[in-house]
Amino acid sequence: MKIALLGYGKMGKTIEQIAIQRGHQIVLKVDKDDRDYDITKADVAIDFSIPSVAFSNISNCINNQIPVISGTTGWLEDYNKAVTLCKEKQGAFIYASNFSLGVNIFFELNKTLARMMSNLKQYKVSVEEIHHTQKLDAPSGTAITLANDIIKEHSNYKEWKLEESDKDAINITAKRIDDVPGTHAITYESEVDTITIEHVAHNRQGFALGAVVAAEWIMGKTGVFTMNDVLNIG
DSSP: OEEEEEOOSHHHHHHHHHHHHTTOEEEEEEOTTOOOOOGGGOSEEEEOOOHHHHHHHHHHHHHTTOOEEEOOOSOGGGHHHHHHHHHHHTOEEEEOSOOOHHHHHHHHHHHHHHHHHTTOTTOEEEEEEEEOTTOOSSSOHHHHHHHHHHHHHOTTOSOEEESOOOTTSEEEEEEEOTTOOEEEEEEEEOSSOEEEEEEEEOSSHHHHHHHHHHHHHHTTOOEEEOHHHHHTOO
């Protein structure tokens, strides 16, 4: 499989290593300032770029009939445009806020716990995420996914807020610390006890492997998919 890497930072380099280990070829490496590149060299593209260029990268792939996997966060105001374009062009597209297998299991645990806690009004839920200092967006896309999934399952909450103490909203705390790949915790707290579930990434390998597996899975398919489709969960 010939892969284009759209974004060649730390994640892009880790994806490159894993893709080569799995027998694939990297035919294109696009850094954040590159605009003039031939995406048609590739069989599939993996986008871990930056928010300001993600939609342009994804659109370029779809317009050229190249399946695209995107793990860039912070660009989702244009997500519906990407979905519409993909359907119009009969392309193939996967966006995930997190490609880690462990995190996608964590997403399902979060939904289940939210359903269980929905009738227990004495508990207040909050989300905390910790990432490396190079991460540009806050809160993380994973934290937003976690909060939105709670909102879908829990009758108490209709919105989330960043760094605010609001009893009617899910409060998200975002911390930036050197060399932290990613930690996410969901906490339900009452006067009598605290319940916490947490996912701690030890390195970038899990995210990168999930992105490569998604790229392998999407070959020959048409449509807009999620990691639940790739992993057959949920």
